[in-house]
Amino acid sequence: MPFEANGRARRPENLPGGAPPAEAPELWLDAEYGITRAGSLPDLRVHLSVLERLWQVAMVRKGCIVLLLALIWQVYATLLDNDLMFPAFDAALLALCEAVVRGELLRAVSASLRVLAAAYVIGVVAAGLLTVFALTTRFGSDFLETCTGMFNLLPAIALLPLALLWFGLGYPSIMFVIVHSVIWPMTLNIYSGFTGVSKTLRMVGRNYELSQPAFLFKILIPAALPQILTGLKIGWAFSWRTLIASELVFGVSSGSGGIGWFIYEKKNQLDIASVFAGLITIIIIGLLVENLLFNVLEAKTIRRWGMKSC
Numbered sequence: 001m002p003f004e005a006n007g008r009a010r011r012p013e014n015l016p017g018g019a020p021p022a023e024a025p026e027l028w029l030d031a032e033y034g035i036t037r038a039g040s041l042p043d044l045r046v047h048l049s050v051l052e053r054l055w056q057v058a059m060v061r062k063g064c065i066v067l068l069l070a071l072i073w074q075v076y077a078t079l080l081d082n083d084l085m086f087p088a089f090d091a092a093l094l095a096l097c098e099a100v101v102r103g104e105l106l107r108a109v110s111a112s113l114r115v116l117a118a119a120y121v122i123g124v125v126a127a128g129l130l131t132v133f134a135l136t137t138r139f140g141s142d143f144l145e146t147c148t149g150m151f152n153l154l155p156a157i158a159l160l161p162l163a164l165l166w167f168g169l170g171y172p173s174i175m176f177v178i179v180h181s182v183i184w185p186m187t188l189n190i191y192s193g194f195t196g197v198s199k200t201l202r203m204v205g206r207n208y209e210l211s212q213p214a215f216l217f218k219i220l221i222p223a224a225l226p227q228i229l230t231g232l233k234i235g236w237a238f239s240w241r242t243l244i245a246s247e248l249v250f251g252v253s254s255g256s257g258g259i260g261w262f263i264y265e266k267k268n269q270l271d272i273a274s275v276f277a278g279l280i281t282i283i284i285i286g287l288l289v290e291n292l293l294f295n296v297l298e299a300k301t302i303r304r305w306g307m308k309s310c
Contacts, residue, residue, distance in 0.1 A: 070089050073088075073089045074088055074089040074090065077089065077091075083272065083273065084270065084272055085272070086272075087272050087273040087276060091273045092273050092276035092277050092280060093277075093280075094273070095271070095273035095274045095276070095277040096277035096280055096281065099262075099274060099277055104262070105259075105262065105277070105278070105281060107257060108257055108258055108259045108261065108262040108278075109259060109281065109285065111257045111258045112243055112244075112247065112258035112259045112260070113285075115171055115174055115175060115178070115243065115258065116178065116239055116240065116243050118175060119174070119175040119178035119179050119182070119239060119243075120178070120182060120235065120236065120239050122175070122179050123178070123179045123181075123182030123183045123186060123235060123239065124182070124186065124232070124235070126179065126183050126187075127182070127183050127186040127187040127190055127231070127235070128190070130144055130147075130183070130187045130191075131144075131187055131190045131191050131194065134187075134191055135191070135194055135195075144187060144188075144191060147184070148184050148187060148188045151180070151184050152184040152185060152188065154180075156177040156178070156180045156181035156238075156242045156245075156246075157177070157242070157245050157246075159176070159177050159180055160173075160177060160246065160249055163176045163177050173246070174243065174246040174247065177242055177246050178239045178242050178243055178246070180242075181235075181238040181239055181241075181242040182235040182238060182239045183235075185231065185234045185235060185238060186231040186232065186234065186235035187231075188231070189227050189228070189230050189231025189234060190224070190227065190228050190231045192227055193223075193224030193225070193226065193227025193228050193230075193231070194220055194224045194227075196224065196227065197219070197220055197223040197224055198223070201219055201223050202219065204219065205218070205219040205220075225301055229294065229297065229298060229301075232294070233290070233294050236289060236294070237286075240282075240285075240286055240289075243258070243260070244258075244259060244260045244263075244282060245260070246260065247259065247260025247261050247264075248260040248261075248263065248264050259278055259281060259282060262274075262278050263275050263278040263279070266278065
């Protein structure tokens, strides 16, 4: 679509060869006024107010939804009038700020993220090795399909008693269940991405006589990147939830000091506002990772290459 230097869409009369035929009008995007119809109605433009422009921003709309949910929370808690069962939103925020100022919550977050990062990296590496094994041998493909069919259906929380027996109390047990929750869905998505690469792209690599490493990094990985990122996002979500559930069990025994232990400890102290503060922290961290890591990575890769609509 042609644009002028000021960012507005060029008007039809300024186009070389004149305006398009009246019998085939088309829509033109105007950066300031929205959408205008060229051809038979060249002057029809809709001026957007400041509020309407803000409403076009996805983050603004999502922020309004969050505020609406917070308002519903506050109103319901006020009507219930039972802080022990359901504290108000402002009480949870106050408890969150106090826990951050004391450093208690930050220490819990740091402990949880250290364990999560180590287990997640191990899961990613293991998923990559399993994918390579499945792509290079027929037995590897059968092995992967069989294992994912069995273990992907097995909840990680069900392995907690065995992890306690095999690895004892502490971080190794938590990392074991996290790796289990990460490796199978991630491997399945990565493998599906590589096997879904079109034959045309594979033939392009062969026609250029690329070496195996060049064929992998220039053809297969870029083509499979949407599925790879999906696997990484699913693995992150599973690992984050498994971490909190594991800390609620192992944190009681070993005092690992993660967010799950923070929530369990505050529940025992009947500090329910701090329990909700821990839950809010879990949500905030999840949103930050989703929007500042995975969405940015998507925008700089598959959206930039035109492999996914923005």
